[in-house]
Amino acid sequence: MILLELFIGFLKVGLFAFGGAYAAIPVIREIVLGYGWLTDEALTRMIAVSESTPGPIMVNLATYVGASRAGILGGAVATFAVVLPAFLIIVLILAVFKNLAEKPVVKALLGGLKPCVTGIILAVGIYMVLCDIFPAEGGKGFDFALPELSAILITAALGALMIGYRLIRKKRLSPILLIVIAAGLGMAVYGV
Amino acid sequence: MSKKRLILALFWTFFRIGIFTFGGGYAMIAIIENICVEKKKWITHDDMMNITVIAESTPGPIAVNCATFVGYKQAAFWGAVAATFGVVLPSFIIIFLISLFLDNLLEIRAVASAFKGIKLAVGLLIVSAAVNMMIKMKKKPLPLAILGLSFAAMLAVNIFSLNFSSISLMLIAAAVSLAVFGVTRMRGKEGRNDPS
Numbered sequence: 001m002i003l004l005e006l007f008i009g010f011l012k013v014g015l016f017a018f019g020g021a022y023a024a025i026p027v028i029r030e031i032v033l034g035y036g037w038l039t040d041e042a043l044t045r046m047i048a049v050s051e052s053t054p055g056p057i058m059v060n061l062a063t064y065v066g067a068s069r070a071g072i073l074g075g076a077v078a079t080f081a082v083v084l085p086a087f088l089i090i091v092l093i094l095a096v097f098k099n100l101a102e103k104p105v106v107k108a109l110l111g112g113l114k115p116c117v118t119g120i121i122l123a124v125g126i127y128m129v130l131c132d133i134f135p136a137e138g139g140k141g142f143d144f145a146l147p148e149l150s151a152i153l154i155t156a157a158l159g160a161l162m163i164g165y166r167l168i169r170k171k172r173l174s175p176i177l178l179i180v181i182a183a184g185l186g187m188a189v190y191g192v
Numbered sequence: 193m194s195k196k197r198l199i200l201a202l203f204w205t206f207f208r209i210g211i212f213t214f215g216g217g218y219a220m221i222a223i224i225e226n227i228c229v230e231k232k233k234w235i236t237h238d239d240m241m242n243i244t245v246i247a248e249s250t251p252g253p254i255a256v257n258c259a260t261f262v263g264y265k266q267a268a269f270w271g272a273v274a275a276t277f278g279v280v281l282p283s284f285i286i287i288f289l290i291s292l293f294l295d296n297l298l299e300i301r302a303v304a305s306a307f308k309g310i311k312l313a314v315g316l317l318i319v320s321a322a323v324n325m326m327i328k329m330k331k332k333p334l335p336l337a338i339l340g341l342s343f344a345a346m347l348a349v350n351i352f353s354l355n356f357s358s359i360s361l362m363l364i365a366a367a368v369s370l371a372v373f374g375v376t377r378m379r380g381k382e383g384r385n386d387p388s
Contacts, residue, residue, distance in 0.1 A: 016359050018251050023321045025314075026346075030358055041311075045298070048310040049290060054211055055283025056220075056253030063287040075288050079280060086252020087276050090260035091269065093246060105373060110249050112369020113362060115335040118325040119342030120358045125318030127350040132312050141351065155312045162320060172320070178313050186309020192302035 002070045003077050009035055010062045010081035017058060018117050024058050026124035037065050051179050058082050129155060150189045158182055198267050199274045205232065206259045206278035220255045221247075228262050235265055255279050334372060338365050 009031050017024035025047060032038050038046065043061075050060035059079055066078030127142075133151045136143040158178065165173040209223055221244060228234045235243075239261075247257035256276055263275025297303055329335060342361055349356050 012359065014252050016251055016362060017253075018249075023318075023325065024253075025318055027358055034357075044311045044314055045294075045307050047314050048307055049294065050287070051314075053283065053286050053290065055280070055286070056255045058253045059256070059280050059283050060287045063284050064291050067288050067291040072288060075284065075291070079284055083252070083256050083276060083280055086250065086256040087260045087272065089250045089252070090246065090257055091264055091272055093250075094261065094264045104377075105370070108369050108373035109366055111330070111335060112338055112365045112372075114249075114325070115329060115339035116342040116362055116365030118322055118329060119339045119344075120346045120361060121318060121325065122322035123343045123346035123350065124358075125315055125320075125322055127347060128315035128318060129312075132315055141353070151312060154309055155316065158313055158316055162316060172324075175317055178317065179310050182309040182313035183306035184309070186307065186312075187302055187305045190305035190308050192305060 003074060005035060006066050006069060006074055006078045007081045009037075010066070010078045011084060013058060013062070014082040014085040018113070023117065023121050026120050028058065028061055029124065032061070032065060037069055048179060048183075051175060154182065154185045154189060157185060195267060199270055202263050202266060202271050203274040203278040206263070206275040207281055209259075210255070210279040210282040220258065224258050224262070235262055239265065334369070338368065 013024070013028050013031055017027045029043060032043055033040060046061060046064050047057065049064070050057040053060060059082060062078040062082040063075045067075035070077070130142040132148075133155055134142040134144050134147055135151075136146065158181065161181065162173050162178065165171075205227060209220065209227065212223065221240075224243075225237075225240050229237055229240050243258050243261045246261065247254040250257060256279065259275040259279040260272045263271035263273070265271075267274070298307070326339070329339070342365060345356075345361060346358060348354065349358075
């Protein structure tokens with residue numbers, strides 16, 4: 001039953017996605033692709049849409065996936081599920097465990113979880129970039145023998161821009177600005 | 193202010209925060225600080241610091257963590273419900289409307305090209321999120337080992353399409369760090385009991 005699947009799938013996303021927007025994408029990707037709710041292409045498109053609309057990416061993705069699979073009810077179920085763990089955890093922390101984050105055992109747990117999550121995010125990000133610039137035939141995975149010149153050019157330009165901005169302005173280039181620039185480059189390179 | 197009106201105010205304030213925050217959690221923290229600390233004085237600067245730390249170390253969207261926290265502090269459970277519902281509702285409505293006509297939009301060539309470019313940016317944004325987390329991380333042997341192993345494992349899972357989820361990887365990391373914590377604590381106790 002699709003509603004139950006949506007609920008369980010997005011409950012997992014809400015429970016295991018740490019560290020904000022882009023950090024959550026690997027977990028979302030795994031679950032959404034695992035259930036076959038969206039293709040890789042459609043998911044990436046939706047990430048871009050989520051970034052250019054207000055609100056947390058996780059919530060936007062849950063609403064979109066739910067709505068496209070099972071209408072407004074599906075959207076509501078998926079959104080409720082993705083929000084529920086965060087809501088309950090904060091309420092519990094405030095109501096019951098006042099200094100939970102200070103407890104040594106919790107610190108030790110987070111001390112192990114954070115680097116693990118960081119490693120996962122790094123691996124997925126690098127893998128996605130590789131798949132984009134060395135797309136394998138059939139669209140799954142990557143193949144160093146098949147470099148896609150225009151994608152390499154755009155990626156290099158965007159990467160240089162991010163690093164340059166950070167070195168000169170001492171802060172991160174806003175993701176929205178980066179996405180707008182990427183959209184412009186996409187139209188320039190692939191045509192309108 | 194009566195409790196009912198306070199709950200309505202929480203809903204309405206977070207509804208507006210939900211409309212005007214583009215670009216995820218950290219942008220939202222700045223806006224919440226401005227409205228809830230400086231204008232409404234619902235919470236203090238110290239509370240705001242606490243929220244940021246808690247939001248970073250708990251799962252879920254940072255905006256939801258913040259809304260739940262502020263709502264609960266102001267009006268307990270129903271305040272938390274109102275603020276959380278408020279912050280989520282705008283994106284729900286907007287994305288639902290988009291989901292109705294996104295496919296038609298993509299048939300326009302310019303839009304499809306734009307999304308091809310955006311796809312490349314998303315990969316880079318994920319890498320940069322990871323790099324930021326690495327910069328902030330404590331550079332000690334255990335975290336570094338966990339980082340390296342998780343990275344290698346996840347890359348292998350992706351490349352060889354292995355049937356192993358990142359959630360299992362996180363559970364293993366949690367178990368390992370708890371085990372190390374247990375062992376060091378036991379050793380510490382033995383050390384203290386030792387009369388010499």
